[in-house]
Amino acid sequence: MLGYISRRFLQLIPIMLGITLVTFLLMRAAGGDPVMQLIDDRSAGMDQAAVDAIRQQWGLDQPLPVQYLRFVANAVKGDLGRSYVSRSSVAQAINERVPATARLGLTALIFAVIVGIAAGTIAAARRNSWFDTATMVVALAGVSIPVFWLALLMMYLFAVKWHVLPASGYGDGQLKYLIMPAFALGAGITGVVARVTRSAMLGVIKAEYITTARSKGLSESKVIFKHALRNALIPVVTIIGVQLGGVLSGAVITESIFNWPGIGRLLVDSIGKRDQPMVQGVVIFFALLFALVNLLVDVAYAAVDPRIRYS
Amino acid sequence: MKQLSRILAPAMIAALVVAGCGSSATKPPTGDKPAPAVDPAKPVQGGVFTKSLNYGDPGNLDPIMKSDVAAQMVTMNIFDTLVKYDPIKKTIVKSVAADYKISDDGLTYTFTLKNGVLFHNGRELKAADVKYTIERASNPKLAPVTLKLFDKVAGYDEFQKGATEISGIKVAGDYDLTITLKQPKATLLMDLASAPAGIVPKEEAEKPDFGQKPVGSGPFKLVDWKKDDKITLAANDKYQGGRPYLDQVVFRIMKEEQTRDAEFQSGTLDSMTLGETQYKRYAADPEKQKGLVEVPELFTRAIHFNTTKAPFDNVKVRQAINYAIDKKAIVEKVLYNKAFVATGVLPSSSPAYDPNLKGYAYDPNKAKQLLQEAGVPNGFTFDVLVTAATAKWMEAMNIDLNKIGINGKINQMESSTLLEKARNGDYQAVIFSTGGDVDPISFLGRFESRNFGKGGNVTLYKNDQVDKLLAEASTVTDPAKRNDIARQAEKIIVAETPWFIFNYNKAVAIAQPWVHGLQPVPTDIDFQDLTQVWVSNKK
Numbered sequence: 001m002l003g004y005i006s007r008r009f010l011q012l013i014p015i016m017l018g019i020t021l022v023t024f025l026l027m028r029a030a031g032g033d034p035v036m037q038l039i040d041d042r043s044a045g046m047d048q049a050a051v052d053a054i055r056q057q058w059g060l061d062q063p064l065p066v067q068y069l070r071f072v073a074n075a076v077k078g079d080l081g082r083s084y085v086s087r088s089s090v091a092q093a094i095n096e097r098v099p100a101t102a103r104l105g106l107t108a109l110i111f112a113v114i115v116g117i118a119a120g121t122i123a124a125a126r127r128n129s130w131f132d133t134a135t136m137v138v139a140l141a142g143v144s145i146p147v148f149w150l151a152l153l154m155m156y157l158f159a160v161k162w163h164v165l166p167a168s169g170y171g172d173g174q175l176k177y178l179i180m181p182a183f184a185l186g187a188g189i190t191g192v193v194a195r196v197t198r199s200a201m202l203g204v205i206k207a208e209y210i211t212t213a214r215s216k217g218l219s220e221s222k223v224i225f226k227h228a229l230r231n232a233l234i235p236v237v238t239i240i241g242v243q244l245g246g247v248l249s250g251a252v253i254t255e256s257i258f259n260w261p262g263i264g265r266l267l268v269d270s271i272g273k274r275d276q277p278m279v280q281g282v283v284i285f286f287a288l289l290f291a292l293v294n295l296l297v298d299v300a301y302a303a304v305d306p307r308i309r310y311s
Numbered sequence: 312m313k314q315l316s317r318i319l320a321p322a323m324i325a326a327l328v329v330a331g332c333g334s335s336a337t338k339p340p341t342g343d344k345p346a347p348a349v350d351p352a353k354p355v356q357g358g359v360f361t362k363s364l365n366y367g368d369p370g371n372l373d374p375i376m377k378s379d380v381a382a383q384m385v386t387m388n389i390f391d392t393l394v395k396y397d398p399i400k401k402t403i404v405k406s407v408a409a410d411y412k413i414s415d416d417g418l419t420y421t422f423t424l425k426n427g428v429l430f431h432n433g434r435e436l437k438a439a440d441v442k443y444t445i446e447r448a449s450n451p452k453l454a455p456v457t458l459k460l461f462d463k464v465a466g467y468d469e470f471q472k473g474a475t476e477i478s479g480i481k482v483a484g485d486y487d488l489t490i491t492l493k494q495p496k497a498t499l500l501m502d503l504a505s506a507p508a509g510i511v512p513k514e515e516a517e518k519p520d521f522g523q524k525p526v527g528s529g530p531f532k533l534v535d536w537k538k539d540d541k542i543t544l545a546a547n548d549k550y551q552g553g554r555p556y557l558d559q560v561v562f563r564i565m566k567e568e569q570t571r572d573a574e575f576q577s578g579t580l581d582s583m584t585l586g587e588t589q590y591k592r593y594a595a596d597p598e599k600q601k602g603l604v605e606v607p608e609l610f611t612r613a614i615h616f617n618t619t620k621a622p623f624d625n626v627k628v629r630q631a632i633n634y635a636i637d638k639k640a641i642v643e644k645v646l647y648n649k650a651f652v653a654t655g656v657l658p659s660s661s662p663a664y665d666p667n668l669k670g671y672a673y674d675p676n677k678a679k680q681l682l683q684e685a686g687v688p689n690g691f692t693f694d695v696l697v698t699a700a701t702a703k704w705m706e707a708m709n710i711d712l713n714k715i716g717i718n719g720k721i722n723q724m725e726s727s728t729l730l731e732k733a734r735n736g737d738y739q740a741v742i743f744s745t746g747g748d749v750d751p752i753s754f755l756g757r758f759e760s761r762n763f764g765k766g767g768n769v770t771l772y773k774n775d776q777v778d779k780l781l782a783e784a785s786t787v788t789d790p791a792k793r794n795d796i797a798r799q800a801e802k803i804i805v806a807e808t809p810w811f812i813f814n815y816n817k818a819v820a821i822a823q824p825w826v827h828g829l830q831p832v833p834t835d836i837d838f839q840d841l842t843q844v845w846v847s848n849k850k
Binding site: 050053054057083085086087088093096097152155156159160163166167168169170256257258259261262265266269271272273274 | 520538577726
């Protein structure tokens, strides 16, 4: 297992190099001359010597390959450059926002996993019951309703009409600020997890070893949760891994609507301001996160299914 | 868009008033609607005022690094300036300066500073700090937004070439300062009053994170800045102009209109600026409308024509478009009356506004006739650059244009890309709002040929008479004369119409019933003097 993980980490190197190269080139192609982005409205009054001085100061006078290699060398040390807007460290800006996004994303995900798996399992165990029907209708709604619509609806009901939750913001980190954004972000994932769990469970429940377990006189809850669920979890783990991408992209929308000071919002704002280094830094951060999550999902397979061995 | 227009006016960035200091020959209709300011109640000391900051996180609060609305809204409260512009009285007033004198030739400005003005770090502000501030703002190595702000000060050019100081700024003792100009500059006091000229203490400004931890001598000091969430300022008890009424000001960084709406309706936001649909809703609510503060802002919305490209190189085509569009209908139906129909370039809150200038009336027949004369009787299709916000304006205008065979092909993009294309002349027509200058000569600089492209004249319009008039005005310091010259130039510009002059923005803020003292500020309704704002018992 350890060997497998080490190999996967080594594979990350070319992947990340590829991502940084593509991001770097795309940003340059999309953004035009970085010096003009940097000095922007100031350029009108500047003579060429001053512009050249700034180009040199920011290392933008070097050929592109040199700039790229420098960027990579610095990125390895955790330095993602300086923002053209705030003139301060990109890595620091990401650092400042990671806790908010992590808090939101993890809460949404934990909520989705617990509620989704529980609802899907019970729905499968009680197939065709009213609970099954109701769960699947709610799950379908969760998957279908756009995040922004759900967010605005909740905001209207809980903040404007009933005054029970704050409409938006982070506050000082109190739980009440987290409830609506986490629910909005988690609703869709919960629906997906519930549906996948249910269908996986339905496949497993018919298996002979479940009949054997029952005939041995095990309680129904032991049969379902210990024997059936564990085997049904593989597709669920896969879908959770895939949905993590949904958490990241959903965070972009949720954070914007709920005024949540996370990385998603930083990305959107930076694109609007054409802050190349910031966009570059955030995209690379997202890519790394995604790659690591995928690795984690693969490792989790082995944990939930003893038949899977990485050697 | 307002940020865009500010960026588009680099040459005139803080060039403002003077013209507003004198009496105007014609009195513009103001349409101002100060709201709870007229409350008879006595101001109450204390409380927190929470206001939305609609434009995203400013990122940097060093006054010389950012000049957009978001940054200025905050920095104008943290930093103090030698003099201030009072947008209501339309005049320059003293601030850190206890007194100032201007020599008869308009070349020497002598300032005497107040004693005992303290920076937030406790050190006294002295004349040397003002000199340092101006030199820092003119330092090309820092690439500041203010680089050209003080370019008329004697010794500026040498400083750009590496001299260690600007020789035209002389400090005498702790409190006396003289600024000598190479040539008269009518807007120098306004430049000194602008937020980017906020006075900074050297020992703080030279710290690498000054933009994140700004220290000034203004009425409020920064106590907390949660990026993308909120900026909290606390009253400066030792403020030279007297302690503000408020204990704290919280700027909530909120880009989404619906979110601001929800916060305002739930009572957690004390004030916000409104968009068109919000305005329509709040203006129709008998209770909520009491909290509206309205002002014709100094911004003009227009289609800018590239006058070097066909068919807009033909003045008759440009005039035809002006006659073809029913501006009033669009203001009513698309902008929900959150705008005023434009008759000229200068908005009605400009001191040089000319009520006798009638602009172009809606006359499709005249438009057809002009197209005939221009040799395009069947009309044409042109590309027009818009943003998501302005696309609907063009769609509405197309209804009228299609009637005479013209069609504006909408090309929607991000405002920053649109800006770059506009500056580079890489467009046929482009829509945006521009302005912010109280000084009419600075406003009209957008039509001077010396400002082609990045200087603000994106239409590449050139008229010798306009150039001559505006060049003459640059050394005239008498406000009335400047207004007269502006009106003469404006007449020519309107006749040749490098812009389809569309409408003037009506800026609208709304406040909760417990908020008092907000003013209809025409430079930008977000630039409130928060020392005058107070809150009574909330709910």
